[in-house]
Amino acid sequence: MQGEFESDRAFLPKNMIENSMFEEDETEGIPIDDGMSDVAIGMRHTGATDDVLHDAQQHSVPSSPGLSRLPVYGLDLDELEEDEEDEDSSRRLLGTAFLYRMDDEPGAMRNSDLAEIRNARSGAGINSLPACTLRRAFAAVLLCALAVVVITVLAYKLPGPCNSGDDCQSTTLPSPTVSVRQNIDEFLWSNNRLPRFVQPKIYTLHLHPNITNETFSGQLKVTLTVIEQTSYIVFHGMGLNILSAALLAVDSSLPSSLLTNSVLQQHAVRSTEPLRAGHQYDLFLNFSGNFSHNLKGLYRSTTRNENGILKYLAVTQFEPTYARMVFPCFDEPAFKAKFSLSLVRENRHVALANMPLVKSEPLPGELTKDSFLTTVKMSSYLLAFAIGEFESISSKTNSGVNVSIFAVPGKAQHGKFALDEAVKALELYETAFSIAYPLQKLDLLAVPDFGAGAMENWGLVIFREIYLLLPPDNTNAFSIISVSRTVTHELAHQWFGNLVTMEWWNDLWLNEGFATLMEVIVTDALHSDWDLRSQNSLNNMLSAMKKDSLQNTHPISANVHNISKVEEMFDSLSYQKAAAVLGMLRFYLKVQPFDQGVKVYLKNNSYRNAEVEDLWRAISQSVDNMGDVTKMMDSWIYQPGFPLVTATLNGNEVHLHQDRFFLDHPEAPDTKSELWRIPLILLTSNNSLSDLEFHLMVNREDKLPIGEVTWFLLDEGDVGGFYLVNYDVANWNALQKQLMEDHTVFGSSQRAVLLHSAFVLAFSGILNYSVPLSLTQYLPAETSFVPWHSALRNLGVLNNLLEFYGAESHHLQDYILNISTPILNISFSWNSSEIVQQRMLQEYSFPLLCRYGSENATRKALSLYFNWKRHNASVPADVLATVYTEAVRSVPEAFDFLLSRYLNESSSSERYILLQALASTPNATQRQWLLRAALDEQMIKTQDLTTLIVTMAVTSPNGTLDAWDFMVQNWDFLVEKFGLGSHMLSLMVSSTTMSFSKPEHVAKMQHFFTMERRAEMRSAAAAVELVEINRKRIASIRQETATWLNSLEGHL
């Protein structure tokens, strides 16, 4: 999966990223389901509804969060007689269930639950739980008793898997003919992880999504193999109404009952006869449910056609744990199985799924049933489908895979670039891994509403439109790179993630770290002129280091026993830090052995699940000593944080010392803190890169011989290392002098990393701000994008902190304009140059120069705006965002004009740019109007709300405060929309708070986040920690910056 802003956020020229020394990328997790929706929906439709409910109420445990909420909804189920009323109520319940999450105290149930998990060994091989354990668990766990005992022989023939057009069964799965309900007062399992006594082999799933009324119904047959004898089959389901169930052995049905535990999002079928190991059984389920309203599971996306008519489409998003919202399944990555899917759609629609269509059959009522080829063996989170009006363009790889771009009508043509990238990338991956892409087709689908940036579903990758489509008249350099990187990332997942999947979510980094690493390698191979490799170290640092320098971080491989914490694994540590660490190993092993090992890893684990040791074992086959690889990587994978290496010249040696780095730098470092195995290259004024060898630093203290040198550098820049280096003052001065004399002695990546490191060390109080600020003095001679990116980002962070205080910020802005004048005068062509690096520099720096008061830049932006508005002259795509933004900031009527364009615009990328411009308005009334409008998803799409809040938060101190107030006042609404564990909410929290340092702001924020369960949100805890550091450091930061800027007086 590619998170929002993931692919381009490290180098977007957007205002939103200027506020961060590093990118913010935390996702947080809090239990997603409160247990209520499942209960409520589970109670409708079956004739048993009322009886079961009354029984459940009688059995309810007062402290259990699920049942205790029943009265909250004011729902008297005795009154629910009509089906329609039933449906409305259920939907209401589903929609409002989120509102009650904040009231959901972490009570005894969750604690005991957690204790159970800690005691259990990940579910594997556990056949039966001691009854006392179960009863104790039940005493605290919400149990909902929906029971259907099937005691009859099911006299129907069931469809088999769909492997070709001929053997597809056309009949819908029938319901069991007889069922007897029974109230069960005890669930059977108390672990978040499923037991492993059965293994699903193949799902035959038939679904009928009704897009108009946002409901679905389905029939499912799961063929299971019993691994260990058991009487229970436990599987997932969330918010589903299971209408009937049946369990069949080869020739007979088994009397059984169905139980539901909505807190664990699990159902259990209990058989009165033991299921025998090595035997096969079929589980049949009929069920129904509602579309979600939070872009998870199955949801409705909307678009308008060229006539302004509203069109609906149905889309799925199952990673990490949302397949269970759409059908009952064993929803953990290790339960790999095949899926044979059929879908009912309206005749005017197209249905897309992982596999090619093999058969379409007409049904009454203008409906069609589409059956798809059975999938390869895969995890449930990779299943996907979409139904709507789509058009496509297609191409073929040289190995014959049919690659298509699908989009809503009128937009598929905008996918030409992505199609070309996808074909080339697929061919490259097939060659690089020596494993063919196993499916006949690969569809890349752009949808108007999508929570993440993109999702790698096998054979049907789904993208948010701006990450796949490039409208010809609105294609800036960053969008081109972003589309390319997103496509190469998702295609890498077809191997890393789909073919070989992590065993459990604690090792999500095996999926995401690899995909992020491959994305850079392959995009660089396709477009070497973009110079992505030299941007890589800085991007990884910008993305992940800030989070990793706080106490509130976690190791790359972190324990996630609780299913509700899974979502928070999708953060910058699983993506960028993991990619950096893998890249570091790759360089250290001199590339080839690493690449060879990866091939072995993929081959050995195809269609299976892998753990970290499998990877090290495979890589070690190509190197001399596996112990070395494992030891080195363990230090990076299992320890939180990263090292600061302090390097001091002492005669003919460089003394090295390592400690864990904290932004809140301790007075006396902990001498027992973690140790890392750090690959280093010592670069000096006397040697060149060609004769350099890695040195692996393994102890706290180390030394390297060095001759007579003017300066030295521990080269993390080109290595791609995930660590910081500090030098003695004399060496910092010597490096600064070298930059001034001839900066090209260092590579552009090294220059960028030097600048970034100095700023981070100054923020934490290790260096005086005079050091990083002095380094920036060479910039008038700098023409490469990466060092400028590093400098402007860090200066932007400093400016945003100081802006709350006034004077120093004005001086700093004058200084930034002064050093930037040469790029403004020389580099700006004002036309789309062919040189992507130059376009990026222009696109990145232009809005900043305008913001810091460059009259030249603002005049240029406004002249482009008026020429466009009055004479319809085109504006170069790379500066379009700045032109709109400057118009909103300077021209009174521009806001209304651009707002009306926003409301009527159908292009997602154009809307994105327009919304950013509108959010930058200096007018408080307009900001308030926008924020109010954000509550109405007809006006601003849910997925775009983050853009609005984040942009507003980083544009000005007043914008920050407005965005903060909005977030606080509408916290429950935002939690309902996005979920506490979501990446989007996390971005809002970090962007609205990261520049707070005044005591009144810090106190207000700390008060808000320490209330109720908000402190459980890791990004909130991190934000609180960060502003506390801001508060402690701000006086020194102001003083040091002012002193340095004053020392320049007369020299500017």
Ligand SMILES: [Zn+2]
């Ligand atoms: Zn991914």
